[in-house]
Amino acid sequence: LAVDNINLEIRDGEIFGLIGHNGAGKSTTLNSMVGIIDDFVGTITINNLDRKKDSLELKRIIGYVSDSPDKFLKLRAKTLWNFIADIYGVSSEERKTRLDYMLEK
Structure with a gap:
């Protein structure tokens, strides 16, 4: 498992970072939150919106820059x-x- 049993709350105005070694699940966590990864167990809630049910609405309110933006070049x-x-x-x-x-x- 890349990520197992993570629970975090980030409040308005907070700056939050994920730190860890390669393979710790940082990118997987962020990719799940922003909608790049859809295959996850559990719930992700952002601004009271469910990541699986309200995916398009969340994409409208989240700004995300990938660590490998070359995906878009293809x-x-x-x-x-x-x-x-x-x-x-x-x-x-x-x-x-x-x-x-x-x-x-």
């Missing part, structure tokens, strides 16, 4: 554009308008 531009538009709830019509505008620039 995506096609259109896939990345749609991914970001999905997170922010941008409609199909608005996506086209914004994309046309940015491509023109």
Whole structure:
């Protein structure tokens, strides 16, 4: 197990860090919290939202920078554009308008 029986509470305004050796479960914990890993047992609650039930809503309120952002470099531009538009709830019509505008620039 990468992570077993973790329980933590981070209050508004607190700065929190995970420290540990390679393989301790730091990245697994964060990836589970932000929705990159969906296969976990138990409950993750952030701002009273359940990570499994309210995944899209949580993605809208969490800012996350991966320790290996090169994952996004492998995506096609259109896939990345749609991914970001999905997170922010941008409609199909608005996506086209914004994309046309940015491509023109």
